[in-house]
Amino acid sequence: MxxxxxxxxxxxxxxxxxxxxxxxxxxxxxxxxxxxxxxxxxxxxxxxxxxxxxxxxxxxxxxxxxxxxxxxxxQKPAVIHADTGSLEEDVTLFIERLLEYWKGGAGQVFRVVVAEAQRDVACAEALRTYAAGRRRQTAAMFERAIARGEISPDTDSLLAAEMLAALAWHRLLTDRLAIDRNEAKTVARQVVRGLKVSD
Amino acid sequence: MxxxxxxxxxxxxxxxxxxxxxxxxxxxxxxxxxxxxxxxxxxxxxxxxxxxxxxxxxxxxxxxxxxxxxxxxxQKPAVIHADTGSLEEDVTLFIERLLEYWKGGAGQVFRVVVAEAQRDVACAEALRTYAAGRRRQTAAMFERAIARGEISPDTDSLLAAEMLAALAWHRLLTDRLAIDRNEAKTVARQVVRGLKVSD
Structure with missing residues (x-):
């Protein structure tokens, strides 16, 4: 969804x-x-x-x-997803904007939703559906990069989107929302270019 | 730590x-x-x-x-981290083994710890310390790959380790622990090789 x-x-x-x-x-x-x-x-x-x-x-x-x-x-704004024409820049902005947004009250609300989902089956199901929808939205960023020929067509876009969202959740749930531009860029670089030495 | x-x-x-x-x-x-x-x-x-x-x-x-x-x-066993000589294989095994381990009672316990940490400051602090220690342990997998010349020496190993752990947490917290070898391999491939078309 x-x-x-x-x-x-x-x-x-x-x-x-x-x-x-x-x-x-x-x-x-x-x-x-x-x-x-x-x-x-x-x-x-x-x-x-x-x-x-x-x-x-x-x-x-x-x-x-x-x-x-x-x-x-x-409450959630639609501005989280950028479309700059560069996947690395889109990913950098995504992680910066989401963590910044969560620094306000919204992060507190979402933390409680995730916590409740661990003991409340209805909340767990709603959260799963919601997260799947957000994943599809974030995956569109990767799909556009495939269409531009920027990343490999065999990329699993949903998985890439999930790894980004997962990092953001992890920062929220361990109360480490501060991220500077350099770190956000490193996230984007490691996600897009990978770790392998070019050969 | x-x-x-x-x-x-x-x-x-x-x-x-x-x-x-x-x-x-x-x-x-x-x-x-x-x-x-x-x-x-x-x-x-x-x-x-x-x-x-x-x-x-x-x-x-x-x-x-x-x-x-x-x-x-x-309770947690030490066998989660493999050292096969190939980072992609180590990452594949890490994600498979951790999710498999969590399918037993341990996953239920850890979910409750994460949930409690959202409202209990002492638990949050203990979890942050614990997660930082695990991250350093997982980062060693990436450090070994740097030492072998397999991945770039400017890799942020702690960040790479965190992205893996974050994916695992995300699967646990949304009750999606089932992962097959193909998906685990895709995780490893996207983490290590990245998404970029080789040029």
Missing amino acids: TDSEYDERRRSIGARRNPEAQEAILDAAEAILIEDGAAAFSIEAVARRARAGKPTIYRWWPTRGTLLLDIYHR | TDSEYDERRRSIGARRNPEAQEAILDAAEAILIEDGAAAFSIEAVARRARAGKPTIYRWWPTRGTLLLDIYHR
Whole structure:
């Protein structure tokens, strides 16, 4: 599922559900997140703030993890993926922008989503679907480079995309989001050119 | 800190602490993990089983996450890192063996450690130290390849090691541990040879 397919599915379920009530709940949930942070976030607090019944929220989002993921997804900007005509530059910008974006509150929210997914099956499934969509989006960066003849046509673009996303997750989950341009460039160089001595 | 330095530190703190009592607690904790799983694991249950006071355990391990990490570390075999003389083969074996190892109970334990680290500062710090040690160990695989002239001497070995570990974490945290030899080989090929068309 691509990112826009994920959106589409979310909207279409939302439409069946009652889009205004759903957006009101997401707004309330977002406000609570900003005020109290992801750790303190609970369905109870969201219900109070949105003046909605807890059963209503649970019907739409079975767990706090799934609700947090939808808020995270709704906030996420589309500017992470660049298209500069150079894969190394695109990869450098991708890793810089994603880690920079996570330094704000969004990183805190996403960390909690990943943590919840380790004990909440519904959240795990939603996260897996979401991550697969993001992977396809990031893989497009590599597909464009194949089309330009910049990288080998037998590149596994999804795997390359996953390795980049995985590095970003690893930095987030070990609280090491600071990255300078040189390090981001080294990431890109090692991913694109590899490690092998040219022969 | 290397893996053996981490061991050393654990042992030396243990010696100051009372090594027998410490090992008895780790044994009890391990038994509970095997019987009930990581999700149900609590300091209370460990104290009961080890016939130790909760304050004793808390003095040595401030949180359940830090205790889980020590059990995980104590169990982990040294066979993950191969030295075949070919970096691509070493990387293939590393990713295969680590994911295979995690398919047993160890993966469940490590997932919970990573989840706990997102809300428990002591666990986060212990995990960061542990991961840095493992990274240095994995980087040795790349250092050997540099010494053999197989890869470029300006390779950032720690970064290459981190990208591998990050991929493994990502698979674990999204519950996608199954990997076949072809995919493991593709990982190794893309890491070592890169994506660029040779020119």
